[in-house]
Amino acid sequence: MSNREFNWSLSHPEIEEKYVGEYIAIVRDRIVAHGKNFKEVLEKAEKVDREPFIYKVPPPDKELVV
Numbered sequence: 001m002s003n004r005e006f007n008w009s010l011s012h013p014e015i016e017e018k019y020v021g022e023y024i025a026i027v028r029d030r031i032v033a034h035g036k037n038f039k040e041v042l043e044k045a046e047k048v049d050r051e052p053f054i055y056k057v058p059p060p061d062k063e064l065v066v
Contacts, residue, residue: 004028004029005026005027005028005029005052005053006053008026008029009024009026009053009055015031015057016057016058016060019031019034019057020057020058020059020060021036021056021057021059022034022035022036022056022057023035023036023037023038023041023054023055023056023057024041024054024055024056024057025041025042025044025045025048025052025053025054026052026053026054027045027048027049027052027053028049032044032045032048032049032052033045033048033052038054038056041054042054
């Protein structure tokens with residue numbers, strides 16, 4: 001996991017609202033792919049970077065545990 005991308009995601013709480021329940025892929029401080037299907041998100045993200053940071057945005061009543 002990349003600390004840079006993880007920290008960027010934490011500093012953008014609007015992500016939690018916009019992409020709830022979706023996987024998001026972050027590369028160098030930007031979202032490069034998102035969606036409900038992990039494999040599709042991974043395939044899109046790998047076109048940008050071989051090792052994207054991907055996580056599933058939890059529902060509002062849940063927390064992300066790393």
